[in-house]
Amino acid sequence: MNRIDPVFAEVTAAGSPFEIIERDGLRQFAHALPDLNLMIEAARRHGDKTFLVDFSSDGTERRLSFNQMFAWRDQLVPMLGIRRGERVAICMRNRAEWMVAFLAVIKAGGVAALINSRGSPAELVAMVEDVSPLLVLIDSRRAALLREGGYAGRMLDLTKPFDADEIDRRTRAPADDPGVASALDPCSILFTSGTTGRVKGVVLTHRSLITGLMATQLSGMMVLHNMARAHGVTVREILEKLPQQAVLLVYPLFHVSGLGSTFLSPLFAGSKVVIMRRWDAQDAVQLIEREHITQLTAVPTMLWDMLHRATLGDANLSSLRNIASGGQAFPVNLLDEIRSACPQAVMGTGYGMTEAAGAIAQAVGEDFTCKPASAGRVLPLADVRIVSPDLSEMPAGQSGEIQVRGAMVMQGYWDRPEDTAAAFADGSWLRTGDIGYVDEEGYIFIIDRIKDMVISGGENIYCAEVERVLGQMPGIKECAAFGIPDERLGELLVAAVVADNENEQAVIHWVAERLARYKAPGRVAFSKERLPRNHLSKVDKVALRQAWPKLIGEK
Known part of the structure; x- marks a missing residue:
């Protein structure tokens, strides 16, 4: 300060x-405590107070106390079968099972790899395989997407009820005590992208x-x-x-x-x-x-x-x-x-x-x-x-x-x-x-x-990633993705392309099928001429933003 x-x-x-x-x-x-689990354990003191209001897959409301969350967490820990430092991926929408999964992985001494559950099958598989997890904790929808993408690793669907005998079998032998983590031990991996659009796992200790x-x-x-x-x-x-x-x-x-x-x-x-x-x-x-x-x-x-x-x-x-x-x-x-x-x-x-x-x-x-x-x-x-x-x-x-x-x-x-x-x-x-x-x-x-990124509705969208997918579409000769001001979203991702076929919805659909839907351009403009270049022969996105109203046909 x-x-x-x-x-x-x-x-x-x-x-x-x-x-x-x-x-x-x-x-x-x-x-500061050295181990995040020690901070989590201290929350047991809140006891019967309501911690979570959630909705199950069928829309039924669930209200869970702190005691209930910890009991669920403690039941899951020995089912993981992991040791300190081993990675476990979590791939679910926001729900109680996601939270229980995270708490259990940290309790067991694992490293929680948090997968962007909004991705396409190929994106999900790329993130999961990047960290080579011992196990993926998942919901039914994401399990189907991972299998569709070709993932063959071990998964545990927490949204399906476990048979009582299976729970007894898995938890009969108590989980090994992983001890207390060192402050500089990896704790969690969250995914981000760089200017190249390559997915990267951020290791937080x-x-x-x-x-x-x-x-x-x-x-x-x-x-x-x-x-x-x-x-x-x-x-x-x-x-x-x-x-x-x-x-x-x-x-x-x-x-x-x-x-x-x-x-x-x-x-x-x-x-x-x-x-x-x-x-x-x-x-x-x-x-x-x-x-x-x-x-x-x-x-x-x-x-x-x-x-x-x-x-x-x-x-x-x-x-x-x-x-x-x-x-x-x-x-x-x-x-x-x-x-x-x-x-x-x-x-x-x-x-x-x-x-x-x-x-x-x-x-x-x-x-x-x-x-x-x-x-x-x-x-x-x-x-x-x-x-x-x-x-x-x-x-x-x-x-x-x-x-x-x-x-x-x-x-x-x-x-x-x-x-x-x-x-x-x-x-x-x-x-x-x-x-x-x-x-x-x-x-x-x-x-x-500095980085070529658009923040639309609070989501980071990396233009290089969108351009890579656009460039794979038959008929597109040139493309550039960039952001323009938008009253609601802050920025709207748009694309300018040179293509044989000027079908805006087809281009949007192409991206939406191959990436998360929020990464698809909101509008696509078609140019009859080569996209403008700067002195380094790179596409000049400053010029494209200035020319956008004309490109899209607005007065």
Whole structure:
């Protein structure tokens, strides 16, 4: 932090739960546990409180307490048959079984590889085979897709009931105690892509995930301390009067935001998590009212949907106390609309990436509203520098590539030493691929991206991957995928192609069949001429964006 915040100094003072020390050249939490499972085990204290509201495959509502979740987890652990350090893939939609699977893998000492369940059969197989798991924990739909893609490995479908005799047979011999993990042991692998469109597994250690989770907890504690100061009460008094908090889970659990902010953080805090099977703005409004949701973390697209596509009418949204967003820029006019609809809610934003185990910067309440164009204030345990192309460090207020260093940063990309080396500058600074600047007060502003990526509705879509699939379509001679501004999605992925057959829907369908459907272009424009090139003879996407209205036939 660029200035000493008295609340920060108080919350991180020596002897406090969030005491910060320097170890191995990095600022770290002095009292961080070495093993994520130790943090998970501490959540048993929440007992019979409701932890999860979910819907089974047939649409039946399920309400599970903390005790029930842990009992289910404990039953599954000996069925895994794994030892410390062995990889287990989890491939399911958001559901109770996904959460139980993750908790069981960590308890057993395994490394949880989180598969993007929205992928095509070929994409799913590529991710699973990349990490060579001993076992895949799966739901019936994804099991069929994996088999369709040719995967022949061991799978365990947690959505099918197990016969009592089978459970007895599998659990007769208790699972070996894996002991306590070392802080630098791999804990989880989350998948991302690079500018080449190649899928890569981000290896997060126990230290990475724990640091990221504790940094978020620290930010929350600072908010509580500021509230206590403003109202002349103690933090304990506020906590004693607070009802159980409730979180609406809309992010995919295989995303670092879904895993951290809307699963593990609520688990530790004793909050209730309500799972939406699929995003629907009207359903979201109804769930917020019915389940008394207090915290909603969503991409701006979802918030836009709630305001413009749902019928708010007499809906009671007064339970909402925190509304946070990330994944794309927060339009100021949208912020004003949310304030009008939910004046009681504290607003927040954040900036982060999978390779940094979540957030690098956050801003909540006044921290956010005083500079809503920012992506938040750099978190205390993150070192951030802005560098020019020659790696010289830029002063405050001047733009360059954002690079980050800290205990939350990944160990590297799974089995990709060259990609790992390329991801770090000077051996320890993670290249984010984003262009921005940090002001004198530590707020970070994102102004561009080095990597050719579109963020549409909070989902990262890598243009190189889409272009690779487009280039395989018969009749397409040239293609380029890029993003254009979109009021609802933030960015809309579009494509410009030179082709023999000008059938827009056929091109969209071609991509949707071979990649996840959200990666298919929303619109396709056809050019009679060769696509424009820059001085390096590469397709000039700046020129294409400028020419887009003409290409698509808009006036």
